[in-house]
Amino acid sequence: MNGGCADEGSRPHLPVMLGEVLARLAPKPGEIHVDGTFGAGGYTGAILETGASVIAIDRDPTAIEAGAALVAASGGRLTLVEGVFGDLDEHVRDLGHDAVDGVVLDIGVSSMQLDRAERGFSFRFDGPLDMRMACDGPSAADIVNGADVSTLHRIFNAYGEEKRAGQVARAIVEARKAAPFETTKQLVKVIETVIWPKAGEIHPATRVFQALRIAVNDELGELVRALGAAERILKPGGRLVVVTFHSLEDRIVKRFLAERSRREAGGSRHAPATVVLAPTFELLMRGHDEAGASEIADNPRARSAKLRAGVRTGAPARAVDPQALGLPHVDLSGRGARR
Template structure:
């Protein structure tokens, strides 16, 4: 089961137009896509996970087409389906509940499974490949940068020590190694940040997001909207900065008046601040606690 996060807020932020075309770059179990279709929009839903595509195809919904692909290629995929211009783009980033819940996908440090973490299991490098082969400095850099783990060097040292004895193959081996290295502190499992960093690296989540934002804006009509839900500070920052560059700012001129400075195409924020889930939602769905929704509208020029 995957409960869509910030569901009504996202549908409202996208301002669905009946007959409009919407690209959902993170189709998952089509929770948000169904909401769009029920308001009269047509959805081209992209997911890189075969299991997500198969699940949506097994329960077809009018107005939703599921396509296996990477949202980094969002603009090219839309154009290949004859969609040169769209009314909206949605990204609900990160992993889905079914991905986390299935031990064999290797996303969860709480479930014993192979240390995989690839969203698309038909290609790419697994998390086990990374921890077993990368140099100590590179590992520490990834864990520090993508996981924002303050004890990244200690974690990397422990991984390198441990793999000299035996290569990592399971989630639990890595989780226990991290716990031994940095101990338990706070409410979260000590391996939380390390697992996040590896997942982001394995799936090049920052690179794909950058390409998805640029590609989405490229095919967005004037008046069309982009909505992005993030779950980590790293990806939220990227979305916030991308929107800020396109929203630009009015700079006062010496001779009077003002001039807009920013990156074209120009955008306007739907909400000044990120939208967070209400207590009623976080109570029912803990995943929503860290969710942030940002949305912006493409301007005429």
């Protein structure tokens, strides 16, 4: 089903934890930084103001189109690339650079996408059940209408951590017998027959919509690939800064930086270790940064944000093991979502 990838409009977008991102990334004049999630250009614009150059990536063509004015004002220091950030090292090399000084990633859907009903990301507005960041390929409606009950159950459980995933999956399969799902409102109504709204709690559709969005866009898989790509393209001393918004994303980033910042003994459980792998990153801080109270008051989206960061060492990049990073596995082959 095709939704709408229309003009995103002029509603202001507030970049989350901008001050903290700049402090950890520490861009300088003459450096090259990658903004892997361009969105409305909040981080990119601030990095450009420091005198650094930016290669900004976004899979959403409307974001790329909207960034044209920023490109024109950058004096040649901004290059926009339409693509996925999981391939950020390839994008950088295609532009003639062997390494960069920094990589910043703001994981998840942007508020400009959430606030446009025609994109189908939000349960707050009635619109096409879409959720595709790149505006092509199978949509959320394709998954909801085409996946069997066990696949829907796994999606809602693994990607949304929804306790009633099985009940919601069965309700969806039963409801679509009467008519296929086409809008967000249709899906919300079915979810609310299983999970009743309660005062003071999140909307009943929150976790299901999150799960579908992640499945449609392979968000967690892209995150794992992006972490590996950043490791390959950052020069020694280069900085990786990642802002996440829910536990699944944060767990992956936390495990990646923890694994990469300690010495690892190579080998296997059947043979003694023969090689000690040097750390590829040093942690910039213990734990993570969080948004301050004043920012949360101005921008509620910042409430769940966590920032983690590391500095690249000179050690060779390694292969990334998605399972070791806690990437949930849901087989969506032939069931509507792209992998």
